[in-house]
Amino acid sequence: MGRILFISLVVIALAAVAYRYMVVPQGEQQAAAPGGPPPAPPVSVAKPVVETLREWSDFTGQFEAQESVEIRARVSGYLESVNFSDGQLVEKGDLLFVIEPRPFEIALASAKAQLVQAEAELDLAKVQLERTAELRKKDFASAQVFDERAAEVKNATAARDSARAAIDQAELNLNYTRVLAPVSGRVGRHEVSVGNLVVGGTGETTLLTTIVSLDPIWLTFNVSEGDILTYQRSIQKGEVESVRGGGVEVEGQLVDEKDWPLKGTIDFLDNQFSRTSGTIRVRASFPNADLFITPGQFGRVRVPMSQDKPTLLVPDTAVVTDQSTKVLFTVAEDGTVVPKPVELGSVTDGGLRVVRSGITADDEVIVNGLLRARPGQKVTPQPTEIAPPAKQASADAPASKQ
Known part of the structure; x- marks a missing residue:
């Protein structure tokens, strides 16, 4: 029995040694050696x-029109014609809308008639004043009558000036019936159709359409305080120019572009940081001669941070x-x-x-x-x-x- 037990123990020991050398890698055998440090990884x-x-910092921003105008009625009346196609390009001075001019033509004619009447009354008042002055010299007219004639001349003069102003206003209102493009750019859709009444004046006026300029175009973006400080340090070292001096050249790209084909300049840095976001507003201007960029698009701009x-x-x-x-x-x-x-x-x-x-x-x-x-x-x-x-x-x- 003892002999059998001894033989069994020897077989188990040999099997364990064989397993270690056959299964466990050589490196782990060395690592597992008692007292040896593990190898450096x-x-x-x-x-x-x-x-x-040249180091740059780039930022995401949004393109904006340099001129964005709401075209509103300046006089009230019925819309007579729309003289553009929605979304077309227009030049400054192009005719956009015509408001029925007939009532304003009548008002102008009436104002001109009022001027003729006022000038006639003024001429009469002057003649009467001259006659009274001659009579006054001969004591045939009292001082009171003379003063009354002088007052009549002043009143007639004021009436004539008022009539002239009424003509100017009537001509202005008549001109306002022809709504012209104040800037060059792309016009939006017409908000009012022909035949509808539009309201002008100084109160709640009728919006007719909008125009946005396209060339050049702005890209507005926000810059963190840390980036501004980095830039200011570069200014102190003479590595870059101050943005506030204008003319700092930057590069831009649209969201689907990998390179930086747009070349522009920074033309505005706001005067304070936003209290809510901790950023400051910066604006770059880019040429857009082919009118490819539309206001509202997103883009990226990169600013040089060093030479x-x-x-x-x-x-x-x-x-x-x-x-x-x-x-x-x-x-x-x-x-x-x-x-x-x-x-x-x-x-x-x-x-x-x-x-x-x-x-x-x-x-x-x-x-x-x-x-x-x-x-x-x-x-x-x-x-x-x-x-x-x-x-x-x-x-x-x-x-x-x-």
């Missing part, structure tokens, strides 16, 4: 790419976020992981992130294997290279802002 490291770039200068770039995937701090994991000469807080800039089209400060061009940055890296622990660095960004026409580094 491998990570891919690379030095930052150094490129001469062309040597810039450090790392893969955006290498950036680690620690609460509000951005960190890059670097590897020291002894293989220790050293986290370095960095100030980041924009992201290039190739996915590389601009690093403004925090690392040098000689730092070995972990670009792959971040999950295996722990600050202060050893790693096995495996050198690699970061592919430089594709060369662009403007050698830029755009950011993405909302």
Whole structure:
């Protein structure tokens, strides 16, 4: 019995040894060796790419017409004609609507007749005043009569001036029956059909249509306080010009475009930040000669934040976020992981992130294997290279802002 038990134990031991060497990998056998430290995990490291770039920040905004006009009736009457097609392009001074002019023509004729009457009364008053003056010299007329004749001349003069003003008003009202385009642009749909009564004057007037100008066109966008501060620091360093001076060149694109074909300038920076959003309103002007852009469309604009200068770039995937701090994991000469807080800039089209400060061009940055890296622990660095960004026409580094 004892012999059988001994043989069974030997067989079990041999089977266990064979299983370990057949199933468990050699590396884990070494790791499991009693008293031996675990091997340092491998990570891919690379030095930052150094490129001469101009850093940009880009923002999303909405296009607006530089001139947007509501065309309203200025006199009351029945609409006689609509002289445009809905949505067509019009030039300043084009005839849009005609309000029935006949009542205003009659009013003008009446005002002219009133002027003739007033001028006749004035002439008579002047003659009577002259006669009274001659009689007064000979004491044939009293001072009271003379004063009355002088007052009649003044009254007649005022009546004549009033009649002239009435003619001006009547002519103005008659002109208002022909509604002209005050600006060039695209007209909207007509809001009132022929035959309807429209109301003019100074109260609740009738909206007839709208016109928006198209060339040039504005792109309005909001900029955060942080971006404004960054820009102001660049102004202090002499790297960029002040926006308030006007003429700062920017580039724009529509939502379906990858490049930046629109070239414009910033022409307005608001005078205060919004208390609710913490942003400030900025406006850029772009030419729109082909009238391709329509007010209300969304677009993007990018603003230069620096001049062309040597810039450090790392893969955006290498950036680690620690609460509000951005960190890059670097590897020291002894293989220790050293986290370095960095100030980041924009992201290039190739996915590389601009690093403004925090690392040098000689730092070995972990670009792959971040999950295996722990600050202060050893790693096995495996050198690699970061592919430089594709060369662009403007050698830029755009950011993405909302």
